[in-house]
Amino acid sequence: MxxxxxxxxxxxxxxxxxxxxxxxxTEKPVEKGQDISDxxxxxxxxxxxxxxxxxxxxxxxxxxxxxxxxxxxxxxxxxxxxxxxxxxxxxxxxxxxxxxxxxxxxxxxxxIRIAESQTVEIQQPVVKRQTKPVTNKGRQQPTETTGIDYIEAETDFIERLKSNNDPVPFLTPEQKAVKNIKEGNYIDVSAIDIYKSISG
Structure with a gap:
């Protein structure tokens, strides 16, 4: 043996x-019909x-x-x-x-009782972020109104008046300066009017 x-x-x-x-x-009362093994x-x-x-x-x-x-x-x-x-x-x-x-x-x-531990892998939820598509517009130049733009706009205004054969109405000092510059009358143009007409 x-x-x-x-x-x-x-x-x-x-x-x-x-x-x-x-x-x-258990020392507590057990309900009738309940499984005693519990x-x-x-x-x-x-x-x-x-x-x-x-x-x-x-x-x-x-x-x-x-x-x-x-x-x-x-x-x-x-x-x-x-x-x-x-x-x-x-x-x-x-x-x-x-x-x-x-x-x-x-x-x-x-x-003795030996408990077996288990490792559970938890998947992290994937969160989709909504983003606006990025459009490459290239390098943008700032928009700025210069004195030259102002002169061209005033000149266009005066030319349209002449083409309609209408008498030229009362002109603002700036419009008058543009008209004098366009007609070559620089003597009648003051320094302030020239500066305003160029700088806008």
């Missing part, structure tokens, strides 16, 4: 296994072992069991019962004259 093991440790003898199963049941929560399984470890590696095995306990190593026990994911909750070494090259032990191992 195969010997019982815990992790990498093989026990010489396991004389007793006490399996303890418990649940937590109000019962299973507790971790606890196994108590009595056994013996003997041989030239007995001291090494004992130290390894102590290390398992202190570091909380998660182990598998294989014996009359088989339990995965157990840790050593308590360990007692018993030495007496009946065992020359080993020791008796009493151990309690407890099954």
């Amino acid at each position: 195969p010997k019982a093991t815990l992790g990498d440790i093989e026990f010489s003898v396991v004389s007793k296994e006490n399996k303890n199963l418990k649940v937590n049941a 109000h019962v929560k299973k507790k971790p399984t606890i196994l108590t072992l009595d056994g013996i470890i003997v041989g030239e590696n007995a001291q090494i095995n004992m130290e390894q069991l102590e290390k398992y306990q202190q570091e909380g190593e998660v182990l598998t026990y294989v014996g009359r019962n088989i339990l995965d994911n157990v840790v050593i909750e308590s360990f007692t070494e018993i030495t007496d004259s009946s065992i020359a090259n080993g020791f008796k032990f009493n151990m309690t191992i407890k099954q």
Whole structure:
């Protein structure tokens, strides 16, 4: 018959296994017809072992069991019962004259639940921004009315009056200056009128 093991440790003898199963049941009233299992929560399984470890590696095995306990190593026990994911909750070494090259032990191992975490990838929503199309109009020159434009407009006004054979009405000083410049009468044009006619 195969010997019982815990992790990498093989026990010489396991004389007793006490399996303890418990649940937590609700103390609140349960409605008639409701599933009772929804109000019962299973507790971790606890196994108590009595056994013996003997041989030239007995001291090494004992130290390894102590290390398992202190570091909380998660182990598998294989014996009359088989339990995965157990840790050593308590360990007692018993030495007496009946065992020359080993020791008796009493151990309690407890099954634990291991939760598995899952990674979920969350897609970021794509936000479309509405933008007006950009039209390249090239380099734009600012619009500015110059004195030359003013003179040309006034000259066109006077020419249209002459073409209709109508008498020239009362002219503003600026229009008069334009007319004098057009007809070559520079003597009658004051400096102010020339400046106004050019600068607009």
